[in-house]
Every structure is written in C-alpha cells, then in structure tokens.
Amino acid sequence: MRTNDEADFDAFVVARGAALRRTAYLLCGDWHAAEDLVQTTLTSVYIRWKRIHKPGARAEYARKVLTRAYIDTTRKKSNGEAPLGDLPDAPAARNGDPDVRVALMAALSRASPGYRAILVLRFWEDQSIEQTAALLGRSPSAVRSGTARGLVQLRTLLGDELAELPRP
Numbered sequence: 001m002r003t004n005d006e007a008d009f010d011a012f013v014v015a016r017g018a019a020l021r022r023t024a025y026l027l028c029g030d031w032h033a034a035e036d037l038v039q040t041t042l043t044s045v046y047i048r049w050k051r052i053h054k055p056g057a058r059a060e061y062a063r064k065v066l067t068r069a070y071i072d073t074t075r076k077k078s079n080g081e082a083p084l085g086d087l088p089d090a091p092a093a094r095n096g097d098p099d100v101r102v103a104l105m106a107a108l109s110r111a112s113p114g115y116r117a118i119l120v121l122r123f124w125e126d127q128s129i130e131q132t133a134a135l136l137g138r139s140p141s142a143v144r145s146g147t148a149r150g151l152v153q154l155r156t157l158l159g160d161e162l163a164e165l166p167r168p
Helices: 003-027 033-045 055-075 098-110 113-124 128-136 140-164
Strands: none
Touching: 003 033, 003 113, 033 055, 033 128, 033 140, 055 113, 055 128, 055 140, 098 113, 113 128, 128 140
C-alpha cells in the first residue's frame, strides 16, 4: 500500500475499530473471539483497501466481512477453545436495568448463529432489511422471516430468565 492508503486505513481502524469489536462481541458473546473476528476482518479489509473507493462502502464492507467470518466460524465443528468465564471489560454504558441487559445478552448468545447475525445487524447495527440482506448474501424476504423467527427464539429464551428477574 502507498503511504496515503495506509494513513486512510489507520484512520478507518481508529474510527470503526471499537464499533466492529462491539458488533463482533454481540455476535459471538466472547471478547477474545470478538477480537479475533475483528483481526480477521481488518486483515481482509486491508488486503482489499485499494479496491474500495467510496468511504461509506468501507464500513459496509467491513461489517459484511465481520458477519461472514462469524458465520464461517460457527460452521466449524470445533475450534478447540472453551471459554471459562465471562468477565465484562467495563460496566454497561447504556441506561436501564443491568439484570435485563445481562439476561438479554445471555439469551442472544444462545440464539442460533444465523438468527443472532440477523438480530445484531438489524437492531444493534440499525441496518435496514435490504442492507442486512446484502451483508448476509440473502434475500430481503429471508431476512424478514429470519428476523421474525429470531425474535421468537429470543423471546422463548428470555421467557424463563425474565421471570426470575426482580420487577421494578
């Protein structure tokens, strides 16, 4: 890469790195695996950096690579790693009941990978149905039905956990 391209790539990593890491965490539920996904994503983006001319397309391409890399890792039988515990890096930055947030994150981690990818892209990344379809290589109708089914699965998973949470 030329020096100007490297500076542009460095600026992109500074601007989008944290958002990619958060999205990767939401997809896989493990900060270390999320960092691996982001590293894989940034490597792929770096290799193709000169071919991505529109600045807005760079973030979209990175999100697409990240999502597909996550789905590819879930297709493997086993990666040989087993997480021993979940320790948050920092307290939740959003307002609201932390118990509900923990329950939601736990349920999201148990959702099937395809549904989890759709739910994270649609509701966390605030992507439209068409954008999500393009990122996942699916039709818009598949994303609509996947969203509906993923929400049903998430509600089912949350049913027991939300019943145990204290009510305000």
